[in-house]
Amino acid sequence: MFRRTVERISFVIGGALLGAIGLYEYEKLGPKLPAPLPTLKPPLTSIVPEFPWTGWRDTAINDLFERDAYITSYNRRLRHPNWVLEHLTEESLKRGEGVDRSKSRFLEDLDIPEKFRARLADYVKSGYDRGHMAPASDAKFSQVAMDQTFLLTNIAPQVGNGFNRDYWAHFEEFCRRLIYKEGFENVYVFTGPAYLPKKENDKWYVKYEMIGSIAVPTHFYKVILADRADKDDPKKRFYALGAFLMPNERISDTTPLQVYNVTLDSLERTTGLTFLNQDIVDKSVPLCSVEASKCIIVANPKHIKEELRTVLPEPLKDKSETKVNI
Amino acid sequence: MFRRTVERISFVIGGALLGAIGLYEYEKLGPKLPAPLPTLKPPLTSIVPEFPWTGWRDTAINDLFERDAYITSYNRRLRHPNWVLEHLTEESLKRGEGVDRSKSRFLEDLDIPEKFRARLADYVKSGYDRGHMAPASDAKFSQVAMDQTFLLTNIAPQVGNGFNRDYWAHFEEFCRRLIYKEGFENVYVFTGPAYLPKKENDKWYVKYEMIGSIAVPTHFYKVILADRADKDDPKKRFYALGAFLMPNERISDTTPLQVYNVTLDSLERTTGLTFLNQDIVDKSVPLCSVEASKCIIVANPKHIKEELRTVLPEPLKDKSETKVNI
Incomplete structure (x- = not known):
């Protein structure tokens, strides 16, 4: 029946x-x-x-594309993805022969009608990085897959120093570590932008920058679902789930990931998205409670140095400017 | 073939x-x-x-609902419609027996999952009107149709005095007038919210208020397509098309509608929506060029009076407050 x-x-x-x-x-x-x-x-x-x-x-169309390493839902108004979904495994994280990031370049996505397309020109001199949602490093298995991560339908404006190039990059590495170090067999990751309000004179306002016609998110999220065979009953699966939401700004490398741990429900309410069936949510344990995963962004000494450096006054960039000053 | x-x-x-x-x-x-x-x-x-x-x-789901007088696409993140579409005719504008606006009341839309639902409580004491996208006055043909226009999936926060109750109301009347006065047989209207950036220190920012979990649009648009039989060739149709975008703020009743006339293309770029086939756009003449329609919001003396009134200091609202002041 x-x-x-x-x-x-x-x-x-x-x-x-x-x-x-x-x-x-x-x-x-x-x-x-x-x-x-x-x-x-x-x-x-x-x-x-x-x-x-x-x-x-x-x-009100969302453009849905399946690429080799991710699926993306593109937002035509904000001109960046609503979400990007990846599936990481030991297999998918292996580097294919000759796959090299330096061969890839950022490209406008011609599958998007011209009038709704994020443009390379919008990012130029914007002060923001072209931040990958599905990281290039998750697509080392083939050059085609890696190249596809550079399409602007997988990109959103991110603060570079201290975020995209630092804390966010460590966070991406944390996801991969769940596979190669923490023994999970599958890691499913939803990544995307969010817009959160701030209080001002007793009222709440959302405020975000526009670079050309691309909106700059105030926040970014990841929903991470990891699974492996249950140790007690290998026929059963063990699921760990974590939702993280962090501001699009410099974050100290030493900040524990727990600080940005939010409930899936609150993330869904603020983004308007529904990521998972309630069924799997109920079955899962909190990712940060899984002892092995620790939810610590391991600070790389190089980055701590970088952090110190930025507290110091900026060195002069332009040689001609130096001359004038002398 | x-x-x-x-x-x-x-x-x-x-x-x-x-x-x-x-x-x-x-x-x-x-x-x-x-x-x-x-x-x-x-x-x-x-x-x-x-x-x-x-x-x-x-x-990233948009909830699409067909009601008797409109079709709406609801945005789960912003918690108001992306767009609402109506079709006005002489027939649809007739008042049905006993249809009465005072019998209708605002209702939360139970077809929306609770966590993404616009709530009546969010509007209470927000300072904003619950602004109809498909106006109640366009649904006088049946009580059911009118009641449906009061569902919050047809509503967005609007400035009350000088906008929702005044200029915007005249604009809605302007759409109906195309039928009962200007000889159009069909008037199709897309109505919805928009979010436009403002320049601040050489950068562009979008800033909008949140009332509870509902976003307050900075602007509202209407795309109006009107048609009738061609006078020269009754077998052909004559199409007039206008796109209008106005700020969600007090507008003087004497402001001509032309001020808010924008190209359909620019409206589509800013909202991320595609309203009409290029085919029909190419066939249409600009609505404001159709001599008869004039694109003038006829000022009602009552409203001009109202406008004068609001320039004067606000009368004290609270009796207890008055006593304290005395």
């Missing part, structure tokens, strides 16, 4: 997926095509079928 | 719509249901099919 229900549901889902693919393929046909309308309730049935509308798709 | 192409495309669209409906119905089954995964490219195929994921739907 239950099996039959599951079977029926599978058909519905299969149909839905076929439909979704059809919808996606149809979208690629471009906006010039007149489309007949479905039958709507009165008085909206009164819209004539010949009317060349957008075909009643939701006009 | 062309007909056959159109026929084939119709099948694709039909399939896509069935799929979309299936998807929508599936979503209503709730988040507890484990769903099998579609086959993805490596290494994402490595995600086990039994894994109780969200079923690979995009987790």
Whole structure:
């Protein structure tokens, strides 16, 4: 009885997926095509079928792309991803022959219509790094996969020094460490931007910069689900889950990751996203409670030095400027 | 040949719509249901099919609802619509028997999961009106239709005095006037919020208030497409199109609508939405160039009086306060 229900549901889902693919393929046909309308309730049935509308798709489109190392949902208004999903395994973290980051370069994503596309020019002289959501280092298994992580549909503006190049990079390494050091077999990571309000004169405001037409997130999140065989019962799976939300600003390397640990529920409320079935959430233990994973961003001496350096006055950058001053 | 192409495309669209409906119905089954995964490219195929994921739907969900007088796409992050679409005709603007606005009341939309729902409590004492996107006055044809316009999935926070109760209300009346005065047979209106940046110290920032978990838009837009039979060739249609974007703030009743006339392209770029096929856009003449429609918000003497009143100091609201002052 239950099996039959599951079977029926599978058909519905299969149909839905076929439909979704059809919808996606149809979208690629471009906006010039007149489309007949479905039958709507009165008085909206009164819209004539010949009317060349957008075909009643939701006009608030998220562009969903499957790449070799990630899946991304791109936000056309903010011009960066809503979320990027990865699946890390021991296999996926192996370096393929000749795969080299220096061969990759940042590229605009031509799959996005021009008017909604994040542009390389928007980032130039913006003061922000082109921050990977799915890190390039997670896609060392093939050059194609790594190149794809440099598409701007996988990128959002991040503070460089002290964040993208430091704390955030360590955080990305922390995710990989769950595989190669903590014995997890699968690590699923959702990564994306968030916008949080601040209090000002007793009211709450969200404020963020725009670089060209790209929005600069106030925060970034990761939802990490890691699993491995249960030690007590190898037929069962052991799940650990953590949600982290951190400001898009310099963070000291010595800050423990726990500081940014939030509930999945509060992260979902603030981003408007639903990451996981309640079922798997209920089964999981908090990632930071798993003794081995520790949730510590191990400070690299090089970075501590860097941190010290930035407290000192900035050295003069321009030689001509130096001359003038002399 | 062309007909056959159109026929084939119709099948694709039909399939896509069935799929979309299936998807929508599936979503209503709730988040507890484990769903099998579609086959993805490596290494994402490595995600086990039994894994109780969200079923690979995009987790950035817009809730799409068809009501009797409008269709809405709800934004779970901002907790107000992305857009609301209406179709006005002479028929739809007639008042049904006994339809009365005072019978309607604002309601939370229970079709939205609790954690993403706009709440009545968020609006209380916020200082903002619960602004209709599809106006109640456009749904006088039935009480059910009017009641539905009071669901919070059709509502966004608007400045009350001088905007929602004044200029914006006249603008809504302007849309109806295209039917009952300007001879258009159909008026299609997309209405929704927008977020525009302001310059500050040479950088651009978007800043908006949050009331509870609802975002307060900096601007509101309407895209208006009106059509009627062509006077020279009754077999042809005559299309007029206008896009308007105005700040969510007090606007003088005497400000001509042309001030807020923007190109559809720029509105699409800023909202991330695609409202119409290029085909219909190319066919249309600018709404404000249609002599009869004039694009003038006719100032109502009552409102001009109101405007004068608000320049005067506010009368004391609280009696107890008055006593203290005496």
